[in-house]
Amino acid sequence: MWQEESWGSDQAQMNQVKEALEIFRLMLQKGVPVDSVSLSSMLGVCAKVGFDERDIDLCNQSHGKQVHTLSIKLGFEGDIHLSNSMLDMYAKIGDMDSAEKVFVDMNRHSVVSWNVMIAGYGNKCNSEKALEYLQRMQCCGYEPDDVTYINMLASCVKSGDVKTGRDIFDSMPCPSLSSWNSILSAYSQNDDHEEALKLFRKMQFKYQHPDRTTLAVVLSSSAELGLLEAGKQVHAVSQKFGFEKDVYVSSGLINVYSKCGKMESSKNVFSKLPEVDVVCWNSMIAGFSINSLDNEAFSFFKQMRQCGFYPSEFSFATILSSCAKFSSLSHGRQIHSQIVKDGYEDDLFVGSSLIEMYCKCGDVGQARYFFNMMPDKNTITWNEMIHGYAQNGYGDEAVSLYKDMITSGEKPDDITFVAVLTGCSHSALIDQGVEIFNSMQQRFGVVPKTDHYTCIIDCLGRAGRFQEVEVILDTMPCKDDPVVWEVVLSSCRIHTNLSLAKRAAEELFWLDPLNSASYVLLANMYSSLGRWEDARAVRDLMSDNRIRKDPGYSRSEYKIDIQNIMESNL
Structure with a gap:
């Protein structure tokens, strides 16, 4: 539903863009005088065309370049406002070479000119070039403003250059809330969650009030680290600043409490929300699944649908994970039917979860059938199927599918190699395992990790090839x-x-x-x-x-009564 609405909105915007271009052509045909303001407006229109991927080939930068040529022909190349619009247009369509030429040809620049160039290189994930422009800007006597720093921080975040981003942030005399959020996001996205929390504490000492984005980022880092006390402190802050009923923040709180095993606290946060969205429902379902409370996960899945919320890709993937954990093939099939009914069968995320569910429930044939039917596949999809074969003792099939993956052009990653080497180990495919292990770094540039060494040692050890085991033990880094x-x-x-x-x-x-x-x-x-x-x-x-x-114990089959929960809606 959301995708349809979003597409409709984009289509309406594209129709407006085309109408604007047509009106501009009529202006020229009828001899209506064109000034720098109208040219600047048209450059803004062309930048919107460039942003739309479905129309990028049609645009091919031609509209913007035609307006650029016309502005030179009419003698407006010295207008700084128009030149900045040209820079912005080229930057937004990703043509930084043309932007560079415009910038060099400008008689004079403004802070806006420099900001546009920094933002343009940031969108291209080129933080080095963005930093070069910042340094040149300062050398030329221009004082960076808040937009400059935000653009520079965004550039560093997109490029993964957190160190430079932090240097930029620390050099800011009075960082805005947007700047705080940018650097916090940079740490969180690069999995440096401890530094994100330290920076949040510093933010509090500076008496900078957070917003919903700040709290959501910090809650995400708290959840990743499993820090219950940090989550509680952020919860208190959210109440202090009036965000305790914000669905965005509440989803983060639910996530923290869930990952810390405090599902009662998660339910308490959820129950106090005046309105919930599908993300909140998903957070609760995922929390139950993480804590092996699969009965409750199915119950919430049912309640979500009864309340009129359509499950998303994440909803289906999570509930399939619950089916996989207790090997409930019948309920997995019912979920599969619902996925087909709701039109998510071709989704890569959901498809990979279906393959995992069927494999963990022992129906490898159904998993492979669905795998073959998928119109698109990514590395995760291939990995799930290879791993499914390996875990069910089909080593030859795992190796064969691994070779098919390479033939298809999909590059294996470290998880692929764990899966296929596991298959080799469980099925006594010793020589194939050694060959694949040796090809990891030589052919694919994947550096072996502990899991890979464990797999190949297990593979050789099962066959009694201890001389080779000792060679690996003497040379491995782990x-x-x-x-x-x-x-x-x-x-x-x-x-x-x-x-x-x-x-x-x-x-x-x-x-x-x-x-x-x-x-x-x-x-x-x-x-x-x-x-x-x-x-x-x-x-x-x-x-x-x-x-x-350690005392021995036997594990009886784990069963939960979910038949009544599922039957009424699946």
Whole structure:
């Protein structure tokens, strides 16, 4: 619905643009005098055409260049207001080469001229060039204004150059609220959430009042770090400044409390909202899902629809995740039917979640059928299907699909390699696994991480190829990860490789001294070889270090009563 309304709005704007261009042509044909103001207005119209991707080929910058040529022909090239409009037009359609030429040819500049150039390079994610213009601006005696700094900060945010952005921010004599929000967003978007929270505290000490954007960004960082106290403090701030009933801020609060396991607090925030939107509903459903409260997740999904809200892509993806977690294939199929009915089957996000659901429920054939039917695929889609094959023991199919992915032109990422190497390990495809592992960095420029080393060591260890395992252990950068050594020790137990098992156990005693598993595995190895004294020595070491063996337990199938919840609406 939103997409249709947005498209309709864009279409209306495009119709207005075309009408404006047609009126301007009539002016010229009828000999109506054209001044710099009308030319400037037309350049603004051309900039709007350039922003619309559906019309970019039709525009091809030609309208703006024609107006530019006409302004020169009529002798207006010295008009600074018109020249700034030309700069703005070229910057907005992304033609910075033409903008540069206009800027160089200008007899004089204004702060607006410099600001437009900085913003233009910012939109092209070229913070270095934007910074060059800022420095030139200051060298030429122009004093940056608030717009200059906001444009420069936006440039750094888009380019991911947070350090330069922070330097710019710190140089501002009196940062505006927009500037605070820009630098906070930069830290949050680049996953430096601790710095975002530190900056928010500094903002409070400066007595700068936050707005809904500020609070939403800080809440997002608090949620990512799982900082309940920080979330509570922001909650108090939101109440102080009258934002506690703002749906944008409330969604952030729900997210924080959910990720900190405080679903009662999330429900309390939700219940106090006079009006809610689909984002708030989604936040609640996701919160229940994160905390394995899948019964409540389905209940809220039902309530959302009963209240007249149409599920979004995120709604469907979240509820499919709940189906996948407790392997409820029947309910997953019902959700799939609803997805088809609501027209989301071709959505990449929803499609990837459907593949994950079918694979985790063991119906790999249905997952592959749906995968084949998808009109578009991205890396996530391929990864889900490869991982589904791997987890269900179809290693050959995982490798085959991995090769199809490369043939299709989709570049594998680090998650792809974890998935396909897992498939190789579980299906004893040793040589294929080694070949794929070696190709990661050589062919695709993906640097192996701990998970990749763990997979290939597991793959080689299961086959008893310990010489190759030791070569990897000696050269890998992640020697301090206990999971790697646990995999080594487990493989050594299967093949009774005592010397390497002792090395792995010693590493684990040092890295994870309170974990009983390494002691038990080594002691059991000694016992199986009849080396009772050595086994007793290991158990004595456990006793001396006061390490107790973790109790075993069985996990019964997790079932929830959601039939009545789903039947009435699916």
